[in-house]
Structure formats: structure tokens, C-alpha cells
Amino acid sequence: MKCGIIQQHNTADTADNRRRLAEKAVALAKAGAQLIVNQELHDSLYFCQTENVDLCGLALPIPGPATEFYSQLAKETGAVIVSSLFERRAPGLYHNTAVVFESDGSIAGKYRKMHIPDDPAYYEKFYFTPGDIGFEPIQTSVGKIGVLVCWDQWYPEAARLMALRGAELLVYPTAIGWESSDTDAEKARQREAWITVQRGHAVANGLPVVAVNRVGHEPDPSGATRGIQFWGSSFVAGPQGEILWQAGDSEEAEQIVDIDMGRSEQVRRWWPFLRDRRIDAYAGLTKRFLD
Numbered sequence: 001m002k003c004g005i006i007q008q009h010n011t012a013d014t015a016d017n018r019r020r021l022a023e024k025a026v027a028l029a030k031a032g033a034q035l036i037v038n039q040e041l042h043d044s045l046y047f048c049q050t051e052n053v054d055l056c057g058l059a060l061p062i063p064g065p066a067t068e069f070y071s072q073l074a075k076e077t078g079a080v081i082v083s084s085l086f087e088r089r090a091p092g093l094y095h096n097t098a099v100v101f102e103s104d105g106s107i108a109g110k111y112r113k114m115h116i117p118d119d120p121a122y123y124e125k126f127y128f129t130p131g132d133i134g135f136e137p138i139q140t141s142v143g144k145i146g147v148l149v150c151w152d153q154w155y156p157e158a159a160r161l162m163a164l165r166g167a168e169l170l171v172y173p174t175a176i177g178w179e180s181s182d183t184d185a186e187k188a189r190q191r192e193a194w195i196t197v198q199r200g201h202a203v204a205n206g207l208p209v210v211a212v213n214r215v216g217h218e219p220d221p222s223g224a225t226r227g228i229q230f231w232g233s234s235f236v237a238g239p240q241g242e243i244l245w246q247a248g249d250s251e252e253a254e255q256i257v258d259i260d261m262g263r264s265e266q267v268r269r270w271w272p273f274l275r276d277r278r279i280d281a282y283a284g285l286t287k288r289f290l291d
Helices: 014-030 053-058 065-077 150-154 156-164 184-205 263-270
Strands: 002-007 035-037 080-090 093-101 107-112 138-140 143-147 169-174 177-179 209-213 215-218 228-231 235-237 243-246 253-258
Touching (some): 002 014, 014 035, 014 065, 014 253, 080 143, 107 138, 143 156, 150 169, 177 184, 243 253
Parallel strands (some): 143 169, 169 209
Antiparallel strands (some): 002 253, 138 143, 235 243
């Protein structure tokens, strides 16, 4: 399966962000991409650096104007498209939602981000209600896709549940970067941890992983910090954690990556982790902490 990656810098101009994304999607599709994956909240700047109720105005209903745009894009390109949108479910009720569009423009399914961070410059709990539709893979014409979003990528439970429900590919739209006051050594540790944990999900579940991160500097409107330098580094890993392709940490990138969707079967025969799981001994996983 040919997977197209779009690693992009964002501006405050939604129309401009969509235009540039669409141009890249069309080019990738013309080059053979069957699946196109975008970064987290690709329509806007990463607005969660501050807590501002007025920014809730960026949220849109699903279906609505945003899904109409990406539906048309999927239909035009003939590719399955993974988008990441700020969903307005009801007044005062919002989600960080990935919407997957089938190649004919129809909505194949959606996923609402389950794990919501609340850290300096990542004040997502102010904006997003945790997802309530579970860890359900989305069936598409290119396979059953387990879509998770950013902070979800640190949790092995989320990847495992997607795998147990039949996901054939794990996809992570992402927005993560460095705070400028961190040392170079700390920045390197953070980025490598981000890559390593997701490669671990590929290995533990015998599935390919696609992680697409935004890139570029976005200032903090409040001035409390020096903003976020999103580290890009989007990558695709195979079912043994092998890196099939990786973008740089400072430039936009568009790439088609060939993913052997049949390889997982053989890898799981070699490493039958699902066979050897001790499901009789994992009850503690449903507890917050075991005192």
C-alpha cells in the first residue's frame, strides 16, 4: 500500500493551510498514494498554547464545512484521507477528532482523541472532552486503520486495543515539539523517546505505524513562553519497528512510502505475542495504580 505523508508548517490562515495541504495531496495521489495522512489539527495554528474561550470558535460540526472540504479532496484524489479536526459537538462541548474519508469522498469513520494532555503550552483539557467512542479501527478500501491522536501515542494500551480489534495499521496524527529553553541534549532525548515508544507499538503488535507531525515554529500568543518549535520527524515503521522512512525535524515534507501490508502476518508468526499474552493475569491494568 502506498502511503502519502504530509508534514507541514501552519499559519493562522485556515484557507491557506487547506490550500497548501490540498495541493500536496493532489500531487501525492498523482504519484500513486492510496492513503494520505495529515498531522494533528492541520487547519489552524496549534491554539492550545493558551487558554482562550474565543478560540473555541475554531471548532466546526462534523459533518460540516471542514468535512465537506476534505470529502471533496478525497473524491478528487481518489485516495483515503486521514484528517484531524477540532469538532464542535454542541455548545461548550468539543473534541479533538480524526475523520477518515474513503476514496469516494464518504466518511469512513472517526476517532475522538482519548488521552488529553494538560501541560505548559499544551492546555488541551481546556478545549477537548476526552473521546467516548473507544478504540475502534476504521474500515477503509486500503485496510482497517487504527487511528489514534498525538498524546495517545504514548500509551501501549491504546495501540494494543486497536490491534486486538483488528487494526492492520496504526496511524498517529501529531503536534509535538520543543520548548526553546530546553537544552539540546534534552531535546534529543524527547524526540528519540517519541520515536522509540511508537516503534515499540509496532513491535509489540506486529503492525506498521505511521506518525505524522507538524513542523516549524509557532509563537505563544500570551508571551509566557517562547512558543513551540514543532520537531517534524514524521516517520513510518514496519511491524518489527524498522524505520521505512523518516522526515527531517525542520522542513516540510511530502513523501510516498510503500508499506507491505501482508508482512504483519509473517512477523506475528515469528513473534506470536498475541498468542502468549497472559490475559488471565492482567486485571490490574484497569486500576489507576496498584498500592
